[in-house]
Amino acid sequence: MFNRKTIGRQLTEALKILVFAFVISWGLRATVVDARVVPTPSMVPTIQIGDRLLVDKLSYRFTHINRGDVVVFQAPPNADQNESDYVKRVIGLPGNKVEIKEGKVFIDDRELDEPYENEQPSYTYGPIIVPKKHIL
Numbered sequence: 001m002f003n004r005k006t007i008g009r010q011l012t013e014a015l016k017i018l019v020f021a022f023v024i025s026w027g028l029r030a031t032v033v034d035a036r037v038v039p040t041p042s043m044v045p046t047i048q049i050g051d052r053l054l055v056d057k058l059s060y061r062f063t064h065i066n067r068g069d070v071v072v073f074q075a076p077p078n079a080d081q082n083e084s085d086y087v088k089r090v091i092g093l094p095g096n097k098v099e100i101k102e103g104k105v106f107i108d109d110r111e112l113d114e115p116y117e118n119e120q121p122s123y124t125y126g127p128i129i130v131p132k133k134h135i136l
Helices: 004-031
Strands: 033-037 052-056 070-074 085-089 097-101 104-107 125-129
Touching: 004 033
Parallel strands: none
Antiparallel strands: 033 052, 070 085, 097 104, 097 125
8 A cells, every 4th residue: 555655755745736836826926917806896897896807917017008908006095995906997198188078088188989988977177287107
């Protein structure tokens, strides 16, 4: 049957595999990809509350963020909500003039086409110029 040396080697191998899998998983999560659960309805109908997302942490180190991209970022310290992460769509890039009037979003005085939008906002915002190294 099995002797103690065989069982000991098998347990050692299994432990090595588990440790290796943990280290690889932790390394990937810290640098390449992370999982998030969508906490709020702000992205409905594109993304639903409770949807699970895999967040790519690597690609924006090599490319730029574009209008329409969905990004995940840490909530600002002065945010009213208890959520630690926000999931939002980019509408304004550095240097853009952004304004919402009569429920329509305008970028540099041109209306933004948002076919994914479920309902038009009913408020007025701006105009503001998006600062360098920022997005809106």
